[in-house]
Amino acid sequence: MSERSRSAAAGGVAAIVWALQEPLDQRLLRCDYSDVALLGKAVTRGPGWRVAGVAIHAVNGVLFGLAFHELRRRLRLDPRRLALGMSLGEHVSLYPLSYFIDRYHPARGEPGIPPLLRNRRAFMQATWRHTLFGLVLGRLAAADPSRSRTRSAQQ
Numbered sequence: 741m742s743e744r745s746r747s748a749a750a751g752g753v754a755a756i757v758w759a760l761q762e763p764l765d766q767r768l769l770r771c772d773y774s775d776v777a778l779l780g781k782a783v784t785r786g787p788g789w790r791v792a793g794v795a796i797h798a799v800n801g802v803l804f805g806l807a808f809h810e811l812r813r814r815l816r817l818d819p820r821r822l823a824l825g826m827s828l829g830e831h832v833s834l835y836p837l838s839y840f841i842d843r844y845h846p847a848r849g850e851p852g853i854p855p856l857l858r859n860r861r862a863f864m865q866a867t868w869r870h871t872l873f874g875l876v877l878g879r880l881a882a883a884d885p886s887r888s889r890t891r892s893a894q895q
Contacts, residue, residue: 751805777852
C-alpha cells in the first residue's frame with residue numbers, strides 16, 4: 741500500500757473511530773452534540789441520517805488524510821505531531837462556523853444538534869474528537885508495514 745493510500749485509509753478509519761466513540765463523550769460531557777447527526781441530518785431527515793452522517797464523515801476523513809499526506813511530503817515533519825496539529829488547527833479555525841449551523845442548519849435544535857457557538861461542552865467534545873482523530877490518523881499513517889513484516893520474520 742502506498743503512503744498516499746495509507747494516509748487516506750488512516751483518515752477514514754480515524755473518522756470512523758471518532759463516530760463510534762461519540763456516544764461515550766456525549767455521556768461523559770453531558771452534551772448531545774453529534775457530528776454524525778450534524779452531517780447526516782443536513783442531507784436527509786429520514787431514518788437514514790445516521791448512515792449518511794457516518795459515510796460523509798468517513799469521506800471527510802479520507803480527504804483530510806490526503807491533505808495530511810501532501811503536507812507531510814512537503815514538510816517532512818513527524819507524522820504524529822503533524823496529524824495532531826492539523827486536526828486541532830482545523831478544529832480551532834472552523835469552530836466559529838458554528839454560527840451558521842446555529843442559524844441555518846435544517847435540523848438545528850433536534851437531538852444531536854444543540855446550539856454550538858457558545859456551548860463550552862460542545863467545544864470540549866469537538867476538541868477531544870479532533871485530538872482522537874489526529875492521534876489515530878498519525879499513528880496509522882506513520883505505521884511502516886515493511887518494518888512489522890521484518891519483525892515478524894525475525895521472531
